[in-house]
Amino acid sequence: MKKLVFAGGLMISLLAVSAFTPMRAADMTFERALNASKEPQNWLLHHGSFEGYRFSRLKDINTDTVKNLKPVFSVALGGFESGGRYKFGNLEGTPIVEDGIMYVTDGWGSVYAIDVSSGKKGVIKWKFDPGVDRPWAGDVACCGVNNRGVALWKDRVISIALDGRLFSLNKATGETVWERKVADPAIAETLTLAPLVIRDIGIVGVAGGEFGVRGWIDATDLNTGKQLWRTYTIPGAGDPGNETWKDGKERWKHGGGSVWETATYDAESDTFYQGIGNAGPDWDPEYRPGDNKWAASVLAISPNDGKIRWGYQYTPNDPFDFDEISEHPLINAKVNGEDRKLVVHAARNGFYYALDRANGSFVLGKQYVDQLNWTPGLDPKTGRPLNYNPATDVQEYAPGSHSSRAKPKNERLCPSHFGGKNWQPTAYNPELNLLFIPSVEGCNFLETVEQKDFVDQGGTIQPRERFAGGAQKTTERLYGSLKAVDPATGEIKSRLKLDYPNFAGALATAGNLVFLGQADGSFTAYDAKSLQELWSFNVGSGINAPAVSYSVNGKQYIAVLVGSRQSPFVTGMAPELKNTSTASMLYVFGL
Amino acid sequence: MAVLVAAVAFLLSGADATRAQAEFSAQDARAIEFGKEIFKVKANCQFCHKWDASGDTGYGGHALSLRKTALPPEQFAEVVRCGRLSTGMPFHDRLAYTDKRCFGVTREEVGKDLPPMGEFLSAREIDAVVRYLFAKAVGRGASTYEECVDFWGKETRQCEPMKK
Numbered sequence: 204m205k206k207l208v209f210a211g212g213l214m215i216s217l218l219a220v221s222a223f224t225p226m227r228a229a230d231m232t233f234e235r236a237l238n239a240s241k242e243p244q245n246w247l248l249h250h251g252s253f254e255g256y257r258f259s260r261l262k263d264i265n266t267d268t269v270k271n272l273k274p275v276f277s278v279a280l281g282g283f284e285s286g287g288r289y290k291f292g293n294l295e296g297t298p299i300v301e302d303g304i305m306y307v308t309d310g311w312g313s314v315y316a317i318d319v320s321s322g323k324k325g326v327i328k329w330k331f332d333p334g335v336d337r338p339w340a341g342d343v344a345c346c347g348v349n350n351r352g353v354a355l356w357k358d359r360v361i362s363i364a365l366d367g368r369l370f371s372l373n374k375a376t377g378e379t380v381w382e383r384k385v386a387d388p389a390i391a392e393t394l395t396l397a398p399l400v401i402r403d404i405g406i407v408g409v410a411g412g413e414f415g416v417r418g419w420i421d422a423t424d425l426n427t428g429k430q431l432w433r434t435y436t437i438p439g440a441g442d443p444g445n446e447t448w449k450d451g452k453e454r455w456k457h458g459g460g461s462v463w464e465t466a467t468y469d470a471e472s473d474t475f476y477q478g479i480g481n482a483g484p485d486w487d488p489e490y491r492p493g494d495n496k497w498a499a500s501v502l503a504i505s506p507n508d509g510k511i512r513w514g515y516q517y518t519p520n521d522p523f524d525f526d527e528i529s530e531h532p533l534i535n536a537k538v539n540g541e542d543r544k545l546v547v548h549a550a551r552n553g554f555y556y557a558l559d560r561a562n563g564s565f566v567l568g569k570q571y572v573d574q575l576n577w578t579p580g581l582d583p584k585t586g587r588p589l590n591y592n593p594a595t596d597v598q599e600y601a602p603g604s605h606s607s608r609a610k611p612k613n614e615r616l617c618p619s620h621f622g623g624k625n626w627q628p629t630a631y632n633p634e635l636n637l638l639f640i641p642s643v644e645g646c647n648f649l650e651t652v653e654q655k656d657f658v659d660q661g662g663t664i665q666p667r668e669r670f671a672g673g674a675q676k677t678t679e680r681l682y683g684s685l686k687a688v689d690p691a692t693g694e695i696k697s698r699l700k701l702d703y704p705n706f707a708g709a710l711a712t713a714g715n716l717v718f719l720g721q722a723d724g725s726f727t728a729y730d731a732k733s734l735q736e737l738w739s740f741n742v743g744s745g746i747n748a749p750a751v752s753y754s755v756n757g758k759q760y761i762a763v764l765v766g767s768r769q770s771p772f773v774t775g776m777a778p779e780l781k782n783t784s785t786a787s788m789l790y791v792f793g794l
Numbered sequence: 795m796a797v798l799v800a801a802v803a804f805l806l807s808g809a810d811a812t813r814a815q816a817e818f819s820a821q822d823a824r825a826i827e828f829g830k831e832i833f834k835v836k837a838n839c840q841f842c843h844k845w846d847a848s849g850d851t852g853y854g855g856h857a858l859s860l861r862k863t864a865l866p867p868e869q870f871a872e873v874v875r876c877g878r879l880s881t882g883m884p885f886h887d888r889l890a891y892t893d894k895r896c897f898g899v900t901r902e903e904v905g906k907d908l909p910p911m912g913e914f915l916s917a918r919e920i921d922a923v924v925r926y927l928f929a930k931a932v933g934r935g936a937s938t939y940e941e942c943v944d945f946w947g948k949e950t951r952q953c954e955p956m957k958k
Binding site for chain 2: 285287288289290336337338339342345346388389413485650652665666667669671672673674675676677678679771774775776778781
């Protein structure tokens, strides 16, 4: 048969295929990735664009029409089975949509190619199940059985599995072209983030910051499936930054700095911006005196060779578990009358930061969470916490905010160690110049337990054992918020209190809407300026994933993965969610 | 050949299971297996206490070693039903703190020290998980490879690091 493939009204390819060859969409090229916003009918990249905006230019669904939005179809997925220490697999993925085919993942790494072209139902064309050894991988996943999505490259789908494998799949059939073991669960390394593809380079990073990994970012030549480079986020002996590990016992070797959400990319400077996780052990900073670079930081990295161009650390010698893995959108803005090229970040530590993306210099920072008690503020020149003391190796932030060996239980930490903004992505509307920050609000408690050494450093801790140096306790009810922030000033332009801490992330659209899912199953559209609720539909099971927008045959849709059982730290204090059930569903909405 | 190997492996695993359960009556063995599923999946006790109940730190809180508990089964069951005040150990009795069944106090009297809500368990389920723990964990020393395989099965690499 012959089939014409149209995209945005333009014929982009004409493929002659035999009756036995599946229909083939256009190859995903670097050129298309750079210009993803010019294909608003598709959602080609994890964050919608390399700049990390999660912004759809489609606007048929808008502030006037959204009242008519309704579910048009749903698709049951799998992957909520238990494994390792987890009772359920989780859904945190961002769907990728290309020419009427949607690619989604479940927590155990199965990839589903779903034909959504009819607009009436989703037909699973193929499913790829990586066959993860669930106890093996699931027992060393710190925070759930997660997979945040796939990337497209040429005629392939690039995916990951929790057990550390990276896959190149035939986009038309789901068959494996190659797989590469990138992370090793034998030393508690796992993969959960969606790969970032720059040219022919597939970039992933390792999770495992609560299990004594030494974090890294790894690049694969997607043509061959072979490693191109690996850059450790915790510098080794002799590398710049290693001197910030002052224990004298080489504890940087288990120093954390994990990587579990996809970076943003600036084509102009050919640099990607990767958020880096907490130092390990989380809550015993006396184990690791020094600033502990590059934990709790952002790194600007060259994709060709993995060289670190610059780094900026948000919380030196972090005693809170304020890892900063989440996205770093790239925004050009006038700051104090001057045009600036910024990389911005709504940090888990409760502050919004804007840095100069050429050199990492601090431009501005401002608190965005409701409550913050660990520091009185940020130094206006450096962005360092005001109570950071360069003369000491173990930082003493605000008394009572963190625990220590001398005082093993803190009094109260705000925001809680969950953040602020955890992994859940922001969205940015460049037309309104507003950054939408979905966050966790509230406070919790920390405890320090003196960390023992790993066996390879003369101690007793075996690989795959917890390496947290303490514990958290969440016995106050957390809540959430959605805030619209001016990225050039950090000023909160509008705010909305949410009943539940948000772990789902936002979508912004040119229809001046912001879409957000919640723990109670509500999926809601807000007016982007006022954050007033304009439409809501309850899907009946918790949402922990961000929505996307796409169109088929000129009709706009909103899609979101649904069904995560909420964390006990949410449900334990929210009796009304006690009996909600998990599920594993794709929901699609249209006018 | 592969079929033969699989068949032998199946028979061996069956024999192992038979030996492991020989210590208990068939009824006890069923209750213990039921309790294990509560511990492993339904109440997900292992998330905080670790699969071998040896306790842990981290996101599951500072969870105590149940292998080292000095509590007799009745008091242990009370902690499962009622949780531990002002700690992260959740209660599992649906009616805990609605009356004075737990430590003689109600929700109002406990105030901010109320433990989190865990998965609600029936009396039969609480009995089973306590029996499981007293049969397989409490009073035992460090866990062994055999215990690991007993918990996770053989079709996983999970216990390989414990193999001598």
